[in-house]
Amino acid sequence: MREISPTQNWILITIVLAASGVIYDLMFYSNQTPIIGAIFALFIGMPILAFERKVLFRALYRRIQKLPTFAFIITELLIYEILMSIGFACAGLLLWWLGMVKPVSLLDLVIMPFEVFLYALAVCTMLIFVLRVRELLGREVFLSMLISRYRNPVREERVFLFIDLVDSTAFAEKHGDLRAQQLLSSLFATFAEPVRRHKGMINDYVGDAAIITWPLARGVKDARCVRCIFDILADIDANAAGWRKNYGQVPKLRAALHGGEIITAEIGVDHHKISYFGDTVNTTARLETLCRSLNRSVLISSELARRMKFPDDISCEDLGTHAVKGRGQALGVMALSSRAVTVLNTPAVILHG
Structure with a gap:
């Protein structure tokens, strides 16, 4: 599937917003230049979407996320109203300054009509809903389900990265399950940006582990x-x-x-999910368990290592071949380390401040 950059994503959102403004103009102001509706739509909608995407007022968004559900909804609607009103006023004054509109009163340009507010709110709510569903499922999964790409099983090649938190059970026993879940939530949130930056996809969270995947060609490109x-x-x-x-x-x-090669398929009836089947997935899981016995933090199969050129700051240690449960032949294993990161192999020690 073709990669879509963040810039392309915002361009698509901009086009959809502008189109909604043009449609509104054609429906209610047929004698008006459609570009005026597009400008109003962009000024009204973009601040809301930027706020929802945590580009605008990120700290405020995180603060209201902690509110109870009802208070969160009311607060968010209030913020929407403020942002849309400011956007409407800015667009109106800009168009007036450019001579594109000639209102009877300037108040008509700075006070947003209620019907415009409802239309803009409906459009933005629809866009936000789509974006949130996409975030919930993951961009690739969302698009794949949308076009039914995996309704019939597909054979393809993918890279898998299994990441497991060391000593999570000991942490939970000492601090409780709730605190352990908070730790995992913070940890998994840390994964998001590097995964996004390197064009990967977080496929699943299983207990204290995360499964990240790439199409093979994309994953090995630039390592x-x-x-x-x-x-x-x-x-x-x-x-x-x-x-x-x-x-x-x-x-x-x-x-x-x-x-390596796997089978990808969309499964489920009431709850749909894209799942991966095959020896490649099982081998990655078994390889992760070897980290403990080999006393290494990051392992890679020799098969995958041969497909890419490692960055200069990554060193590779050949650990030979090892028997892997469920696999008929031994697996070549290499340990990776970075001069930029100090990775300790000893168990974690809980510090008390």
């Missing part, structure tokens, strides 16, 4: 799958003080990379 895990480790390392302050320890991870 994206390898760069991804070490960017995650670097982010954790860079924020070590914050982790200690909030959770008493810095998370330590085990990770395994493998790639």
